[in-house]
Amino acid sequence: MPEDGRRVAELSYFFPAHNEEANLGPLVGEALLELPRLAERFEIVIVDDGSRDETPAIADRLAAQQPDLVRVVHHATNLGYGEALRSGFRAARFDLIAFTDGDRQFRVADLGLLLTRLAQDDLPDVVAGYRQKRADPPIRTAYARAYRLANGIFFGLTVRDVDCACKVFRRDVLGNVRVESGGAFFSAELLIKLRARGSRLVEVGVPHHPRTAGSPSGARPAVVARAVKDFWLLRLRLWANREKALRRGVPLVTSPDAATG
Template sequence: MPQLSVVIPLYNEIESIPALIEALRAALAGADAEVIIVDDGSRDGSARALDDAAQSWGAALKILHLQRNFGQTAAMQAGIDAARGEVIVTLDADLQNDPQDILPLAQRLLREHLDVVAGWRKDRKDGLLLRKIPSRIANRLIRRLTGVYLHDYGCTLKAYRASVLKGVRLYGEMHRFIPAWLSTLTYTDRILEVPVRHHPRRAGKSKYGISRTFRVLVDLFFVKYFLGYSQRPMHFFGTIGLASLAVGSAMLLYLFVDKFVDGASISGRPMLIAGVLFFLAGLQFLNTGILGEMLSRVYYEAQHKTTYVVRSSVHIDVSEI
């Protein structure tokens, strides 16, 4: 069983593969490590190049070929599922992150008993307008909403304790939020960020554009809800429902007094329509909260999931004392 597993999702990076393999072999020389490269349905000949690399490297290199292009998150999850090491390090295939940083991150995680050591591209070698500025805006927003204060959520180079990382499942495009997901299973003081090297892209072209920022914002709303209310949806929807009911009831009560005490006409008044809408919306939010609670319980019970994670245990056999 290797102590370290390096997981690399890859899509259409045929020009980077020779240099990637060479850099990995140099960085991991002598280490008890395995490398898992997940070919995410590449169409440029990357699959054949990876198979050739596996033949020359041997058992330390494992290649997973996905049926089609499922996206970086799915490819990363496939690699995590296949990983056998105590520590899992994720890395991009474009060599903008330096493989020489893999072992220092893994060693620091073990030495300081951490659960996540995240890379921070402090001196980032990317374009200012299309990459740096949108990334800074997204990172600041993610920090504020998740409570996990990292400078660089978008850096794929991160080291994880496998027992913690395998406790979450990644869907959609949630790979950039892994530290936030893990904050539901561990303390944030076990999540550390350290500066890592960053290089300009050597070959190929980036798979990301300005549209990624908008996808991050959409995903972030789900992450915020999941982190705070996945196990208690009634607290989220119920609070909104009660507030809406209170506003609607206050409006309708005012109109009731106005009608039967002062004799004013209330038909056709905007407040009547608004009051009814707020009241009905409140009932609907409460109903959604109840359904959410039921679905949450069905989810946890059907999949035998728990709301806790055991870090370690100590058992002393009294008969041997």
């Protein structure tokens, strides 16, 4: 719960799930328990990214059990991590939008740390978590360090943990941001473009837990190759014509601001 004990009025929470059959039920159960402590009204959106295990059926069952609180977006085929986040943002209906991964490496209750920070006097637009101690194999930490360095050098992006999948956004800042990557570069591109639009982004440390079910795919060669391609595409487009590059694509959410932005 946010430290001052106050709940936010409304919160959309979503998570991407690709072959997460063992994590889905427990994560939705956790969210149904924790979100009422954080928000007066909330919704849970499961984004099934073309899973080939029992994820689609389990997701439908969970939504049928709680039709007012749980919804599902299915991708017919596997479109990638960024496309899964894009679908989550598009489906979200409330003014505050949060996501975590669907593999239970973050705790839903820890979104409270982010919401507490969001309510502080400087009124940030985005609160991004950073993993206090990353619970992944050392090779992933090494990759992440190199990636952070590259984002810093080529985009001036100085956040501690670009890919930390524990973030909260005010809806209105997302109405002006367009992200083109559909892969793992999505999170970096989103933060780069939010900064370019002058959004206030702050960071808060969050615990990170080892994956206990399912298998990670974030470092697969195809995933990394797609991210590298999207990284350079954005860099070249920004060099060629910065304003035009920022206007490419569709806004992440629809909002009154989007019409003018």
